[in-house]
Amino acid sequence: MAPDHSEGAVRAEHGTTAESTDAPRPRRRLASGPGRLLVTLYGIFTVGAASRSLVQVTTRFDEAPLAYVLSAVAALVYAFITVSLVRGGEGARRAALVCCCVELLGVLAVGTWTLVEPDAFPDATVWSDYGMGYLFIPVLLPLTGLWWLRREHA
Amino acid sequence: MLTPLTVALAVAALALAAWCGWAAYRDQPTKDWHFAGMAVVFALTVVQLVVGIVQLARGEHPDDGTVIFVSYLLGVFACIPVVGLLSLTERTRWGSLTVVAGAVVLAVLQVRLYDIWGGGSGA
Numbered sequence: 001m002a003p004d005h006s007e008g009a010v011r012a013e014h015g016t017t018a019e020s021t022d023a024p025r026p027r028r029r030l031a032s033g034p035g036r037l038l039v040t041l042y043g044i045f046t047v048g049a050a051s052r053s054l055v056q057v058t059t060r061f062d063e064a065p066l067a068y069v070l071s072a073v074a075a076l077v078y079a080f081i082t083v084s085l086v087r088g089g090e091g092a093r094r095a096a097l098v099c100c101c102v103e104l105l106g107v108l109a110v111g112t113w114t115l116v117e118p119d120a121f122p123d124a125t126v127w128s129d130y131g132m133g134y135l136f137i138p139v140l141l142p143l144t145g146l147w148w149l150r151r152e153h154a
Numbered sequence: 155m156l157t158p159l160t161v162a163l164a165v166a167a168l169a170l171a172a173w174c175g176w177a178a179y180r181d182q183p184t185k186d187w188h189f190a191g192m193a194v195v196f197a198l199t200v201v202q203l204v205v206g207i208v209q210l211a212r213g214e215h216p217d218d219g220t221v222i223f224v225s226y227l228l229g230v231f232a233c234i235p236v237v238g239l240l241s242l243t244e245r246t247r248w249g250s251l252t253v254v255a256g257a258v259v260l261a262v263l264q265v266r267l268y269d270i271w272g273g274g275s276g277a
Contacts, residue, residue, distance in 0.1 A: 036244040040237065040252045044259055051225055 030085045030093060030152060038148055041141060042082040045134075049075035049126045056123070064123035070110055071125045074138075077103050081145065097149045104142035107131055111139075156205050157268070163198045163230075164264035170195050171257035174241075178250035184241045192253065195260070196234040203231050217272035226267050233260040 031039045053071035061068055077099055084096035111130035114121050124133060131138025170191050174184060184192075206227045210216075216223035237256030241249035 032244060033246060033248050036240060036246075036248045037251045037255060040240055040255055043236075044255070047229070051229075055222060055225075 030088045030096070030149070034148055035085060035152075038141075038145060039082060039085040041137070042078055042085060042145075045126070045137070045141065046075060046078040046082050049078055052126070064121060067121045067123045067125045067128075070106075070127065074103075074106065074126045077106065093149055093152060097146065100142045100145040100149065104139075104146070107138050107142065156202075156209075159198070159202055159205060160264050160268050163195070163202060164261045166195050166198055167257045167260040167264070171254045171261070174250045174253040174257065178247040178254065181247045183245040183247065183249050184238075184253055188241075188250070188253065189238065192234050192238050195257070196238075199231050199234060199260070203227050216270050218270040223267070223270050226263055226270060230260060230263050230267065233257075233263070 029035070049071055053068055053075050056064075056068040057072060081096050081099045081103070084092040084099065107127045107130060110125060110127035114125075114128040121128060126134065127138055130136060170188075173191060174188055177184060177188060206223070210220060210223070233256045237253045240252045243249075244252065
């Protein structure tokens with residue numbers, strides 16, 4: 001990581017001026033510049049969703065099986081994106097792009113589902129009500145992720 | 155749970171977030187003084203971890219269960235070192251923003267800890 005500090009600084013300046021015409025780089029660094037903040041947030045949500053679903057599935061799975069399974073799925077998606085961002089490279093970028101789409105669809109679908117049919121969810125998931133319990137970060141995160149990953153395609 | 159400590163920690167974390175947010179706004183990385191601030195907040199989280207464990211050892215029980223309480227305590231404990239390291243290796247404004255994110259999460263976790271313990275009724 002050490003030799004690339006200057007590159008990160010250059011990219012950060014691009015970020016501030018909203019430019020998207022970066023020169024091609026040998027290996028795409030997805031976890032520097034704005035990506036550093038993104039990977040941190042994804043890491044936090046991975047830990048949060050994973051530990052939450054672990055406790056729920058192991059201690060009281062029968063109460064709200066659907067909600068707890070969906071929480072576990074969310075945790076897996078977050079974990080996959082976090083790892084992809086850390087690894088970097090074109091393959092990881094594409095994989096993360098797909099996962100961000102899945103994540104966005106998941107938030108929208110589960111969010112709508114919880115509003116239309118609240119009876120199916122005796123307990124909340126990370127994606128309930130479009131992530132309202134988490135300051136709507138679950139909706140904003142995939143949008144930011146998609147923006148960042150597409151921008152890095154330049 | 156020791157409510158004054160929880161409040162102090164939440165306020166300190168938000169102050170740290172504002173401070174590093176200011177650095178990010180001015181397009182600056184985290185500097186020595188920011189790390190001193192992180193050290194102060196981290197010291198408070200160590201105190202909270204010790205106090206929490208001592209209270210559990212004395213036989214007091216959090217409303218939402220010991221496992222959840224301890225995992226939140228550990229989460230609080232991990233916040234600052236993790237974002238501190240991340241900002242050390244990202245010497246741009248984005249490193250500062252990372253600390254902001256960690257500090258805000260820390261403050262939110264304090265609110266959750268307060269709820270998990272039982273709204274201070276057990277303190």
